[in-house]
Amino acid sequence: xxxxxxxxxxxxxxxxxxxxxxxxxxxxxxxxxxxxxxxxxxxxxxxxxxxxxxxxxxxxxxxxxxxxxxxxxxxxxxxxxxxxxxxxxxxxxxxxxxxxxxxxxxxxxxxxxxxxxxxxxxxxxxxxxxxxxxxxxxxxxxxxxxxxxxxxxxxxxxxxxxxxxxxxxxxxxxxxxxxxxxxxxxxxxxxxxxxxxxxxxxxxxxxxxxxxxxxxxxxxxxxxxxxxxxxxxxxxxxxxxxxxxxxxxxxxxxxxxxxxxxxxxxxxxxxxxxxxxxxxxxxxxxxxxxxxxxxxxxxxxxxxxxxxxxxxxxxxxxxxxxxxxxxxxxxxxxxxxxxxxxxxxxxxxxxxxxxxxxxxxxxxxxxxxxxxxxxxxxxxxxxxxxxxxxxxxxxxxxxxxxxxxxxxxxxxxxxxxxxxxxxxxxxxxxxxxxxxxxxxxxxxxxxxxxxxxxxxxxxxxxxxxxxxxxxxxxxxxxxxxxxxxxxxxxxxxxxxxxxxxxxxxxxxxxxxxxxxxxxxxxxxxxxxxxxxxxxxxxxxxxxxxxxxxxxxxxxxxxxxxxxxxxxxxxxxxxxxxxxxxxxxxxxxxxxxxxxxxxxxxxx
RNA sequence: GCCCCCGUAGCUCAGGGGAUAGAGCACCGCCCUCCGGAGGCGGUGGCGUAGGUUCGAAUCCUACCGGGGGCACCA
Numbered sequence: 001x002x003x004x005x006x007x008x009x010x011x012x013x014x015x016x017x018x019x020x021x022x023x024x025x026x027x028x029x030x031x032x033x034x035x036x037x038x039x040x041x042x043x044x045x046x047x048x049x050x051x052x053x054x055x056x057x058x059x060x061x062x063x064x065x066x067x068x069x070x071x072x073x074x075x076x077x078x079x080x081x082x083x084x085x086x087x088x089x090x091x092x093x094x095x096x097x098x099x100x101x102x103x104x105x106x107x108x109x110x111x112x113x114x115x116x117x118x119x120x121x122x123x124x125x126x127x128x129x130x131x132x133x134x135x136x137x138x139x140x141x142x143x144x145x146x147x148x149x150x151x152x153x154x155x156x157x158x159x160x161x162x163x164x165x166x167x168x169x170x171x172x173x174x175x176x177x178x179x180x181x182x183x184x185x186x187x188x189x190x191x192x193x194x195x196x197x198x199x200x201x202x203x204x205x206x207x208x209x210x211x212x213x214x215x216x217x218x219x220x221x222x223x224x225x226x227x228x229x230x231x232x233x234x235x236x237x238x239x240x241x242x243x244x245x246x247x248x249x250x251x252x253x254x255x256x257x258x259x260x261x262x263x264x265x266x267x268x269x270x271x272x273x274x275x276x277x278x279x280x281x282x283x284x285x286x287x288x289x290x291x292x293x294x295x296x297x298x299x300x301x302x303x304x305x306x307x308x309x310x311x312x313x314x315x316x317x318x319x320x321x322x323x324x325x326x327x328x329x330x331x332x333x334x335x336x337x338x339x340x341x342x343x344x345x346x347x348x349x350x351x352x353x354x355x356x357x358x359x360x361x362x363x364x365x366x367x368x369x370x371x372x373x374x375x376x377x378x379x380x381x382x383x384x385x386x387x388x389x390x391x392x393x394x395x396x397x398x399x400x401x402x403x404x405x406x407x408x409x410x411x412x413x414x415x416x417x418x419x420x421x422x423x424x425x426x427x428x429x430x431x432x433x434x435x436x437x438x439x440x441x442x443x444x445x446x447x448x449x450x451x452x453x454x455x456x457x458x459x460x461x462x463x464x465x466x467x468x469x470x471x472x473x474x475x476x477x478x479x480x481x482x483x484x485x486x487x488x489x490x491x492x493x494x495x496x497x498x499x500x501x502x503x504x505x506x507x508x509x510x511x512x513x514x515x516x517x518x519x520x521x522x523x524x525x526x527x528x529x530x531x532x533x534x535x536x537x538x539x540x541x542x543x544x545x546x547x548x549x550x551x552x553x554x555x556x557x558x559x560x561x562x563x564x565x566x567x568x569x570x571x572x573x574x575x576x577x578x579x580x581x582x583x584x585x586x587x588x589x590x591x592x593x594x595x596x597x598x599x600x601x602x603x
Numbered sequence: 604g605c606c607c608c609c610g611u612a613g614c615u616c617a618g619g620g621g622a623u624a625g626a627g628c629a630c631c632g633c634c635c636u637c638c639g640g641a642g643g644c645g646g647u648g649g650c651g652u653a654g655g656u657u658c659g660a661a662u663c664c665u666a667c668c669g670g671g672g673g674c675a676c677c678a
Contacts, residue, residue: 461617
């Protein structure tokens, strides 16, 4: 490849510019107005600007539309403009322009996608599993959505700083450590499990999770054990060496298990991205001091609190953040304030995305308000202010429509879900492709199964609650990742047969004088939107828009595939269609990649 | 009590104020002399209710109904 980057302006934006220009010429007072250009099923694009602004101008929409048609007459790249209905502008772009877009995008490594986030420094907080606890379906959303956003932002040129805010600190470690010390026979370490001393399939965290449950039971039943556990918490917080060592051991063992899940899911998170609650412990006293000194926090009832100026509690009093408890201890509110301060001051973020359950909405609202009052969000890296955003997602509901309760029975372990999906995929692949080697079969089943789980989660809108249904999640038909992967594999198959073994797109040199089949046109128009869609995904922090787009694009390809033979076409047509195949394959490949889903060449 | 989120087809979900509201699953009927049928084509079926803003509302506003969530010493 050339390595030369050539960002490409989408046809939609070109048309917007053209309509804007025409509008400014016809009606100077409307200069700068949104040209309201959308895709249309009656032409390539439509503009609704004549309808929208007619009233303001005291003009008839049809008349204004007519003037715009005239002004757009000789614009390069626009083949036809018609007034339709009460004043819609139906705009058709020239075939040559479509072929040119294809050519330009193929010539660029990044398919012409603009680096719209160049220079931005974005912290993304996601996943955040709890140490010594099993990762379950409730962790899927934050992990998958956060990872996809990290990929998209990175692709758009941002410097992305991933932060895995592990739940690695708190009173529960007192009872766990105490229990482990009193029961040296307990088997929970990675090495214990590998040596086969426990049931197969058990993981470190499930062992720890089990220990936690018995410790909890003993804590509730045995007053003396409860006292010893509380003493352990004090020892841990005071930095007692033996206690800390045990704690560190538990954290390390848990992280091994998390890494297995991340590896399996193809999530970018690495050990270096871990910055758990314990990290911020050292700064909690000074954060409280700083809050008090600034007058943002105050003493109340023996504790230190930040009273909200915006939100009221049930009793009509201000809602509060509890930054220091009456017993002198610190909780989650203080930790989150220290975390935010660190991300601004030390990580130099100019945007922070918290990919966290929607139930935390009030909490983050209070945290962000306090941070604003502290001036922590005042200055970003080249921006007026740091943007702190709670990227909230809906609750995972059970089959009964009730929320999955974290510790009530019936939670589905993430590893179990992945295994189910991969098994399901393996059965399908084995049936369809009996000649595959076992290794190849495993690889494809893994890619299809894991992809299905991720896509099922990513493809629904973020803020809504969603119903967890394992059967639907492992399903491989319809609007699933497998449909996209399959479309990609079919294209790769065509390219292989055409003798095009290169994975990198060559400069295509399409013949732009050839007429276009409607299915070719629809496909080029879809492919041309890729970069714009990525900007939308970024702006709204909504990966499901990318899913919708890729599904539509794969359908456009399938339609093309059904209607436009490639290999048997005459030479010029064949070359153009091969170029179209290359861009379609590359777009699906990149798009799936930004969702964190593999796009195998065969499946 | 107050605040936040959500009500779209039998089910699970898309729908950046625009023309005839779309997919998938399920169900019924078709399509392999043709680049991979994990596919394609056709059929059945819907915007919680009532107002308002607008030339135009699933989309914006208000009220109500229904579901979920949150509201100081747990994280």
